[in-house]
Amino acid sequence: MNEVRELLGRAAEGAGHPGLTTEAVYARAGRVRRRRRAAVSGAALAVVAAGAVALPGFAAGPGTEQTSVAAPAEKSGKEDRAGRLTALLPSGVGTVEQVSLAVLIKNATPEQANETYAGPLDGQYSVRRDGGVGFLTLSYMPRAQVARKSPGFDPTADLCAVRGKEPPRADCVREELPDGRILTIWHDSMDYGDGGIPQWGPEFTARLVLKDGSLLAARSSTGYERERSQGPLLENPPLDRGQLRDLMLSPELLPAGGTAK
Numbered sequence: 001m002n003e004v005r006e007l008l009g010r011a012a013e014g015a016g017h018p019g020l021t022t023e024a025v026y027a028r029a030g031r032v033r034r035r036r037r038a039a040v041s042g043a044a045l046a047v048v049a050a051g052a053v054a055l056p057g058f059a060a061g062p063g064t065e066q067t068s069v070a071a072p073a074e075k076s077g078k079e080d081r082a083g084r085l086t087a088l089l090p091s092g093v094g095t096v097e098q099v100s101l102a103v104l105i106k107n108a109t110p111e112q113a114n115e116t117y118a119g120p121l122d123g124q125y126s127v128r129r130d131g132g133v134g135f136l137t138l139s140y141m142p143r144a145q146v147a148r149k150s151p152g153f154d155p156t157a158d159l160c161a162v163r164g165k166e167p168p169r170a171d172c173v174r175e176e177l178p179d180g181r182i183l184t185i186w187h188d189s190m191d192y193g194d195g196g197i198p199q200w201g202p203e204f205t206a207r208l209v210l211k212d213g214s215l216l217a218a219r220s221s222t223g224y225e226r227e228r229s230q231g232p233l234l235e236n237p238p239l240d241r242g243q244l245r246d247l248m249l250s251p252e253l254l255p256a257g258g259t260a261k
Helices: 024-030 031-036 081-088 101-108 143-149 241-248
Strands: 065-068 097-100 115-116 123-129 132-141 169-174 180-189 203-209 213-221
Touching: 081 097, 081 123, 097 101, 132 143, 169 241, 180 241, 203 241, 213 241
Parallel strands: none
Antiparallel strands: 065 115, 097 123, 123 132, 132 213, 169 180, 180 203, 203 213
């Protein structure tokens, strides 16, 4: 679901086998993109969602929460994740439900799609509105895992800069925040002509590098077509650029005791 920004993409070769992560789904859809942009990724972040980004299943560690995510929203703590996420989103965004992309797309069982989460709202969410179905994915990666998975990662690297033969990121904006964090958001048409299934629609992708070296990644996708489609693509991503920015800067996306700045 590649570089640290590809925290949400994993190899989908293990689909249907125990331990399958939902990040694998995004990784398969974006395999061409990751090859073209390999120069930007310090190393494949067995992620995702992974990928995630790729934003991916994270190694368990202190403060890490592990849950199995089925297609319906599940409870986590006093309130379900979808409900907590909805509270952070603008009104009219649509109906938000926590899902597993591995369950929806790869027909994996909830047990096979077992997820390990580092962030309190990490996961995949469907967003239904106006008859269409899009997706939001969130993934937080602690500094220790970033260092372990991508030892050569440069947190100050400009993701908007074109490297080698990789295609430029459209409408890419890199923002150095006053507190030292770096937020990058760009638009991705997801049209790489690879004939991948499912075929993902346009999306906004965001990466936030925190001062302590940890990372937060998100995708605001119009959805996917073909196999196991959940409905027509949304006309626009669930969150536009400004709304995605606001969400990325929400302290609620970071684990308790995490670095908000």
